Amino acid sequence: MNALASIGASALGLLAAIGRLALFTGQTLSHLVRPPFFGREFGNALIQIGYFSLPVVGLTAFFTGGALALQIYSGGARFSAEAVVPQIVAIGMVRELGPVLVGLMIAARVTSSIAAEIATMKVTEQIDALVTLSTHPMKYLTLPRVLAATLVMPILVAVGDIIGIYGGFLVSTERLDFNAAAYLQNTADFLTRLDIISSLVKGAVFGFIAALMGCYYGMNSERGAMGVGRATKSSVVAAAILILAANFLLTEAFFSA
Amino acid sequence: MIDLSAVHKTFGTNAVLRGVDLHVPKGESMVVIGGSGTGKSVLIKSVLGLVQPDSGTITVDGKDVNKGDRDAFLARFGMLFQGAALFDSLPVWQNVAFRLLRGSLKKPKDEARAIAIEKLRRVGLTGDVADRLPAELSGGMQKRVGLARAIAAEPEIIFFDEPTTGLDPIMAGVINDLIREIVTEMGATAITITHDMTSVRAIADKIAMLHAGKIRWTGAVADMDTSGDPYVDQFIHGRATGPIEAVR
Incomplete structure (x- = not known):
């Protein structure tokens, strides 16, 4: 019982x-x-989430693309299929690894930062202060961040896709003796419009989830340093799980037919 | 002006307010005293709508605080928070002019900055702190910036939550004098929460003592020492023994 x-x-x-x-x-x-809308807050969020995430997104995508090329080459060699490296790197980066890795890196970098910032604002009464200054906290803190992440993430994913493919290209041409022109031609020929659209849509959804989780856990933080720590940790865990779950559902929606 | 009637608020199993009745007339400086955890902050947050009471009514000028236009209602208030609650990401002048840079009281940026610097000067800070971030200021300076923000839009009603906590006696005296001057000069209605008896005597016209979730005693500051209430006597003299238990 x-x-x-x-x-x-x-x-x-x-x-x-x-x-x-x-x-x-x-x-x-x-x-x-x-209305009202807080344009300056939105602009700041765009810079914080978009521009300042470029290095981590670029490095993650570059190394992943390179490692992927090596793996596909060595795995493909078992079936004498080494030549498929450009196609698999392209499809792997654009359909899955680009959006998912960028989403997870944003969850680690941006979700945690948003949750910690808003939770600290809550425990130091800054949220209450906003209310007394006739400013709705959801309008001032949540909406600009969620909107900015949703709009900027497709761009970050596109950058991640391109750099990831470039990582694979560099490893393939410098280490595996692929012909550069043929590699690029194979990549371009193999990718479809649906691959690219799915990648960008995933980016937008993952951005929405990442920022929303940061704001949600920050706004609902308990008091004290432990409360801030718990809110930060929970936000990243929730964002990562929801991003992976959403990725499965979106893949199912785009490619199951 | 401000009326609370039979206000109750419980958090989980902790009944913080158990039927608070309080009347603060227009232009009066009311100081609410009471031990830690007796619900003083909850009381003023209830007036502002930051905390929703479980029952009872709170009115300002006869209007229920939870009905009507919230922006217009809040535009009448200024509040100094216990820890100043300055926005870390904004420079000092934008903290002070926060209300003047957005919403119904929005002014051109230059004008808002000029008002912010004037308010900073009013609380004894020079213009060179205007472009600093709150984290670069001492606790006393942050408190004064919080005070400048509370008065920036010249509100009719100002709340001060523990205005001298954590300050040295000299800075506490400066803040007390500032609050008294500002309230008198602006003709504002004020509610101050404090444990600091020096502040009470400097700021108050009237005093209300909150104990066990109810207003135990109300009276003029001049009558505080002769209240005849053993709870008030113990509190104002800081005695460890008496009807108020030291272990709560």
């Missing part, structure tokens, strides 16, 4: 958490159509 009660309580807790998150998402989106 106790075990059943425990399972029931966990299920109810999960449903309540989903409900709270859905309500938070709805509230955030509702501010999209309700």
